[in-house]
Amino acid sequence: MGKDSDLCCDQLIRRFDHMTAVDQVSLDVPAGTFFSILGPSGCGKTTLLRLLAGFDRPDSGDIFIRGQRMNDVAPNRRPVNMVFQHLALFPTMTVGENIAYGLRRQKVPAAERRKRIAEVLEQVGLPGMSDRNPQQLSGGQRQRVALARCLVLRPTLLLLDEPLGALDLKLREQMKVELKHLQKSFGTTFVYITHDQSEAMVMSDQVAVMRNGRFDQVAPPEELYRHPATPFVAGFVGDNNRLSGEVTRVSGDTVELTLAGGAQVSGLAVSPGLTPGQQADLFIRPEALQLQPTVTGERLSRLTAGVVTTLFDGANSRVELEVAGQTLFARLPQDGSWTSLAGGHPIQLSWAPALARVFAGATP
Amino acid sequence: MRASANRLALWLLMAPFLLWILLLVLLPHLDMLRVSFQVRESWDSLAWGLTQYQNFFEESYYWRTFVRTGVMSLFTTALTLLIAFPIAWYIARLASGRAKGLLFLACLVPFWASELVRTYGWMILLRESGLFSTTLQALGLVDGPVEMLYNDVAVIIGLVYNGLLFMLVPLVTTLDGLDENLVEAGYDLGGGHWTVLREVVIPWAMPGIVSGCIVVFMLTLGSYLTPILMGGKDSAWFTEQIFTQFITRFNWEQGAALGVLLLLLSSLIVWAGLRVTGQSLRKVMG
Structure with a gap:
């Protein structure tokens, strides 16, 4: 845990009456990082953020911001600002x-205040909007005002509580990119919480996947996607297919599963100590499934599946398949050659075993 | 056909309200205005004139009472606001579910009794042979009976008590609608308790504060029983003088003039209050 990191938490615990909302969370965010906490609703991410902002206190554990212990510091004295969900x-x-409020609290003189307000409004792309009422602005503009109100104070840490949730889809896509650019241009450390994996993936340098009050994995987005450490991460981050079966053979890193219908598939073992006879889940991404084997000579895992239907969605068109009662999705190639797959038609799927990941199944 | 039926229905619906305004509010006031400008020349002849208004300004007892009533009503309103705000904050923000309803009910219970009974309640506590006086004597803190009634403090206690509920209702309603995140944002951006109260909470609650103040001020200015009963002979409340003119002296012309002046005073102060706080009547009441 470096003293040079902007935020450092050590074994944070926050319990409520009947549950532990934040359970031994430790994290370390280097300066200038866009750090996301990704998790389903109720996983404790909002509680964690409120601990960082100072609205709530941990039952145990420590919070350090730039090496200073923050546990007993009131919210208005922390070098932390928050963009609220609404x-x-x-x-x-x-x-x-709105923007002047924080500056007045810091006793910035009026002339400099005006200068900094004009400056920050320029930076977030709302020049000359200073005299408007927030109610007169569009959703995206309000978003930027909320950011400007915090960033003008030059906080060490900016906390964002799912601020894009209220926007419509198109604007959300646009704001994602803009938020990332703003973070880079201000150089402020962002801690962003969301339940939307795409927001976390697009914007972040580091993502922590949170479940039941704990971090399952902390990694850059690409690593989360390619090398998920737990079955939860594999299923939660990006689209994934899950095939459950029984381990029949283990050779080195590669594990072979037998599915309910007798078909055999193989993938890379992630859980340690998989042994034959054990229940296990194999995760394979839709884009890793090949409808026609293009590479010959490589040892591919093969599986015959029945076509249920094709789902056309532009570049994201998929085909829904079924194997022994389990549903699979495969990405359709972009050349349009497969758009007329008929339902009920059997098809051969194949994949490189290195792209599939096998986890020990949930204990029955 | 249909349009005219709709119009008829609308008029029928509006009729009670219009009749009420016309017969009980507009007509009496217009008549009072007319009477106030009539001067009795002899037992059977009347002339138009300003004598009654002249009397008001020339007779210092009239306008002194008038100013005193206005100032004391303003003071009572301010005091009611100061007392009601923390209570409203507690009911709206801190109490939850059942407790909230019960607390609100507790504020409402005294209003089941009439103003007269409530005022007598205070008198039982405060009079010379009352509960406070006898308790103090029993404890040996005072030698003889203490009279706590018949002074300005007693009048203000009674008036604040009467106005409290009318201040609480609009305050609780506006504070209930205040988003917790706004308060948190106030702290998050560096504000202390006092700053958050002044910059975030009070501006938000302003419509409730102003509407509560208007109602309490009007009630206090026009109240009759409490100042008379708790203030005694020297209470010098303006409504008392109007009563004296109409009933005791049978001088309707003078009473009407004083009534018109009271109406002007209350309208003027409410208008000034709205101007100072930057609120509009429509925003406050609707």
């Missing part, structure tokens, strides 16, 4: 007054 812009103030 933004919480002060409705009784104009955009300029």
Whole structure:
């Protein structure tokens, strides 16, 4: 745990009456990082964020910001600002007054205040909007005001609580990219919580996947996608197919499973100590499934599946397949050659075993 | 056909309200305005004139009472606001579920009794042979009976008590609608308790504060029983003088003039209050 990191948490625990919302979470966020906490609703990510902001106190564990212990520091004295889920812009103030609020608390003189407000509005792409009321702005513009209100204070750490949730899909896509650019241009450390894996993947340098109060895996987005450490991460991050079966052969890293219908598939063992006879799950991405084997000579795992239907969605078109009662999706090639797959038609799938990941199944 | 039926239905619906405004509010006031400008020349002849208004300004007892009533009503309103705000904050923000309803009910219970009974309640506590006085004597803190009634403090206690509920209702309603995140954002951006109260909570609650203040001010200014009963002979409340003119002296012309002046005073102060706080009547009431 480096002293140079902007945020460092050690064994944080927060319990409520009947549950542990944050359970021994440790994390380390280097300066200038876009750090996301990704998890389904109720996983404890909002509680964790409130601990960092100071609205709630941990039952045990420590929070350090730039090496300073923050546990007993009130929210208004922490070098941390938060963008709320519903933004919480002060409705009784104009955009300029909203941004000035924090500066006035820091006793910035009026002339410099005006200069910094104009500057930050320029940076977030809302020049000259200072006299508007927040109610007159569009969703995306309000978003930027909320960011400007925090960033103008030059916090060590900016916390964001699913701020894109309220926007419509198109605007959300646009704001994702913009938020990443803003983070790079300000150089502020962002801690962003979301339940939307695509938001986390697109924007983050590091993503922590959270479940039941704990971190399952902390890694850069690409590593999460390619090398998920737990079955939960494999299923939660990106689209994935899961095939359950019994381990029949283990040779080195490669494991062979037998599915309910007797078909045999193989993949890379991730859980340690898999032995024949054990239940296991194989995860394989839709884009890793090949409808016609293109590479010959490589040892591919093969599987015959029945076509259920094709789902056309532009570049994301898929075919729904069925093997021994389990549903699979495969990405259709972009050349349009497979768009007329008929239902019920059997098809041969193949994949490189190195792309499939095998985890020990849940204990029955 | 249909349109005219709809119009008829609308008029029928509006009729009770319009009749009420017309017969009980508009007509009496217009008549009072007319009477106030009539001067009795002899037992059977009347002339138009300003004598009654002249009396008001020339007789210092009239306008002194008038100013005193206005100032004390403003003070009572401010005091009611100060007391009601923390209570409203507690009911709206801190109490939850059942407790909230019960607390609200507790504020409402005294209003089951009439103003007269409530005022007598205070008198039982405060009078010379009352509960407070006898308790103090029993404890040996005072030698003889203490009279706590018949002074300005007693009047203000009674008036604040009467106004409390009317201040609480609008305050609880507006504070209930305040998003917790706004308060948290106030702290998060570096504000302390006082700053958050001044910059975030009070501006948000302003419509409730102003509407509560208007109602309490009007009630206090126009109240009759409490100042008379708790203030005694020297209470010098303006409504008392209007009553005296109409009933005791049978001088309807003077009473009407004083009534018109009271209406002007209350309208003026409410207008000034709205101007100072930057609120509009429509925003506050609707």
